[in-house]
Amino acid sequence: MxxxxxxxxxxxxxxxxxxxxxxxxxxxxxxxxxxxxxxxxxxxxxxxxxxxxxxxxxxxxxxxxxxxxxxxxxxxxxxxxxxxxxxxxxxxxxxxxxxxxxxxxxxxxxxxxxxxxxxxxxxxxxxxxxxxxxxxxxxxxxxxxxxxxxxxxxxxxxxxxxxxxxxxxxxxxxxxxxxxxxxxxxxxxxxxxxxxxxxxxxxxxATIRPIVEGHTGHDVRFYNALDMAKSQNMLIGDVFGDPFWYYKHALIDKAHLCDTIFAVGDLVVDELRFLAHPFETFPINLVYNGIPAFELRLDEKLESKARLQKYSQTLLDYRPDYVFTHVTRLVKSKGLWRDLQVLTHLDSLLTSNDKTAVLFILSTEIASGRPHEDIHEMEREYGWPVHHKIGYPDLVGAEIDLNNGVSAFNLQSKAIKVVFVNQFGWDQAACGTRMPIEMEFMDIRKGSDAEFGQSIYEPFGIAQVEPLSFGAICVVSNVCGCCGFIKHATANREVSNVVIADYTHLNSSPKSLENVLDIGLVERIQIEVENSRDIAAKLLGRLPRKPRDVEDMIKEGYEIASRMSWEVVVKDYFLPGLEQALK
Missing domain, CATH: 3.40.50.2000 (Glycogen Phosphorylase B;)
Structure with a gap:
């Protein structure tokens, strides 16, 4: 003990x-x-x-x-x-x-x-x-x-x-x-x-996050630079300048003096080793985050999905075949624009297959949520959340840019529409009377066919894979730390429940580190547009066509989530890591 x-x-x-x-x-x-x-x-x-x-x-x-x-x-x-x-x-x-x-x-x-x-x-x-x-x-x-x-x-x-x-x-x-x-x-x-x-x-x-978020090349630039720098035995200061301007770095730079280190993802290990020479040989322990594993019946899944479809019918005048979701904090690292890039390709694919979909984005800059009476007033006045206005109690900060992207997408799309719900909560009291009275928060998790989470910086990403045991397809980027745990849980086999988007893959090998560091907005968008086309095609191929497909997704999702539970994390990673500190 x-x-x-x-x-x-x-x-x-x-x-x-x-x-x-x-x-x-x-x-x-x-x-x-x-x-x-x-x-x-x-x-x-x-x-x-x-x-x-x-x-x-x-x-x-x-x-x-x-x-x-x-x-x-x-x-x-x-x-x-x-x-x-x-x-x-x-x-x-x-x-x-x-x-x-x-x-x-x-x-x-x-x-x-x-x-x-x-x-x-x-x-x-x-x-x-x-x-x-x-x-x-x-x-x-x-x-x-x-x-x-x-x-x-x-x-x-x-x-x-x-x-x-x-x-x-x-x-x-x-x-x-x-x-x-x-x-x-x-x-x-x-x-x-x-x-x-x-x-x-x-x-x-903490040293890495501002580098990734602060440059328009984001993860495409950083992780390719990291790989090339490692091959040349270079450290972060050699590539990105003196990091000691940042007070957090001054403290985590000394983490190698601790008796052991826990890292929540495989890339976190690589990032730590990039900080200073003492980290290069330090015995860093992978201690992934856990995710919930809930048993769910097919009828429960379909009931939750029906509530989401009913909400779409009320808001958009159509009952979608598929319901997509993205429940997240509204920060740059979450890469929300990538959802729209994938959906742009998927829209034409669904149109040709005579299918429809809706994406509910549940995210807000106001962590405590907006007063319920304000939400109900905006709903009555101008049809929130389908329509928005700039300024509190509606759009503020980063919500404005996201809504601009959503509006532009909705103007062009045929088979898919996006509803941006900038509120904390998912029930009629929090989100207005057009939401079904029987709706509750777990419906957006249980009823989802696919959850998006294509972050540019995500040490683990619990939220992205929370709907796994509910039979949802989790669309995550390869820089998400949860990908490593998924590979362990699935014995590195490809499974229908997870689509991993690789936005760091370059079509041609860079000639030098300087070439990589020159990757900016134009180059990143080009890569995202190309790679998101493959993600859309893969997602379409895995979406369930009949109830039996949904049942299979629920079963496999639960099995994967069970091997990624907190009980597994503590027993197989956390406690052995503590033992490492005694050696």
Whole structure:
């Protein structure tokens, strides 16, 4: 048995990908059988909803001191001029009747002791050559550096300094690196960290994302440059310039000092090895993300699809043969324009086959969603979501460009129409009265014939393959980390349920690295247009023609998803990875 400490910004509630990973890991039987105690450590953000905790055992500012460690925690607050919250958070997997109660430590560093902070920053420089002065204007950097020492001592108090139980400090992304480095300093000094091991959990490589997203060549340019640079023994700084302008890079550059590294995808491993020479031979462990595996009957699938078809009939005046979906965050990395490129080719193919389809894009820049009354008013006034207007409460930010692309496609298409639903939620209350009253969110997952997810940067991509067990065809790009796990789960055989779009393949080998770095908008679009034609043809060939085909897709999809479950991830990847840290 061991103790695991997860350091993350999602310590009290799920806000994104890391929260989904924590939920997946902590609600498996294998995790609970192997891990004696779990801590979640993170910042105490202004306005944080402590009601999300199952209980609060220490919060001196609120007069709560219901732990025998209250005096020791108070001493830490006094020394470091911080505010601590210690409580517990519950994770539940109702389907498998699993409940996990975790300890939570939150640290408010808004008024932290400047002298001790300066001393710790000097130690980071002295031991690891991290120049914190370069990043003092970055609040995220400051938050996690200032959190490290009080969090370390709070852990010592709550765990007990004399325990011999292995304690794993897991840095989810850059956020836990200062605490991991603090642990290394204490181990080096022969203090109280002999039983502690550190893990860097790479959910992405933060240095790489802005390079891919920030250049019009996107993944086509970057991954071809990466391959060519590796063949010439070059590192990221040799190709893309000094990356230390970025505060996240300054911390993840030291991840090789951890006792082990977890990477959520095969390309994440390659990206890490591209950062610096010490990563090239470091034993990086693949720890894929898991996906849900739900058993679904044919009639349930068809019932959900019928609701989506009914919605299309109401909005567009036709009942489509096929329903396509893309449920995603509205960010550049998701490559939403590629959906329209594939559909452009597929439209003519479906027309010649006398078939129709609809694509529902569920995505918004407003993560909390729009007020329901605004949605209902826009629906009444001008026919939202088929029609949109620029400006809140309708289109804002990147929604405008996406809707321009959708509108242009709909003007030209014959067999396929796209409906852009810029809202959070998928029921009548959230999306208007034209949506069937019986519709619920799971219908857009269960009823889909194909889910798109052709990202330009996607370390794993849980959402892209969530509908697998519901019999959907998952159309993903080859840079998605889930492709590696799919290959493991299918013994590298081609299956009907997954279409992998390769947009990084160049028709001719580049003559030099400079040629690759010159790939820009024109070259990328040309490649996307050509390659999306093949994707459309492949998708058409795999779409189900009769109920028996749908039933076969459900069966195979469930079998694949079952081999990609969180239980499999914990048993075959996560726990063996922790063992690696002890060697």
């Amino acid at each position: 061991s103790i695991v400490v997860h350091v993350t910004h999602e310590a009290i509630q799920k806000m994104g990908g890391i929260g989904a990973v924590l939920e997946g890991l902590l609600t498996t039987r294998s995790y609970n059988e192997a891990i004696q105690r779990t801590f979640l450590v993170g910042p105490l953000f202004p306005g944080a909803d402590l009601g999300a905790l199952d209980s609060v055992l220490y919060h001196a500012a609120a007069g709560i001191k219901e732990t025998p460690h209250a005096s020791a925690l108070s001493d830490i607050e006094t020394t470091y001029h911080v505010e601590l919250v210690y409580g517990q958070r519950r994770f539940e997997n109702r389907e498998h009747n699993i409940t996990t109660l975790t300890d939570v430590i939150l640290v408010n560093v808004a008024n932290s002791n400047e002298d001790l902070t300066g001393k710790f920053k000097w130690e980071l420089y002295e031991h690891f050559s991290i120049d914190s002065a370069r990043y003092e204007s970055e609040w995220e950097y400051e938050d996690y550096v200032r959190l490290a020492e009080p969090a370390y001592h709070a852990l010592q108090v709550l765990i007990g300094e004399e325990t011999k139980t292995p304690v794993y400090i897991i840095s989810h992304e850059f956020m836990g690196m200062p605490l991991a480095l603090k642990t290394h300093i204490e181990r080096k000094n022969g203090n109280t960290a002999a039983n502690m091991r550190t893990v860097f959990y790479a959910h992405e490589v």
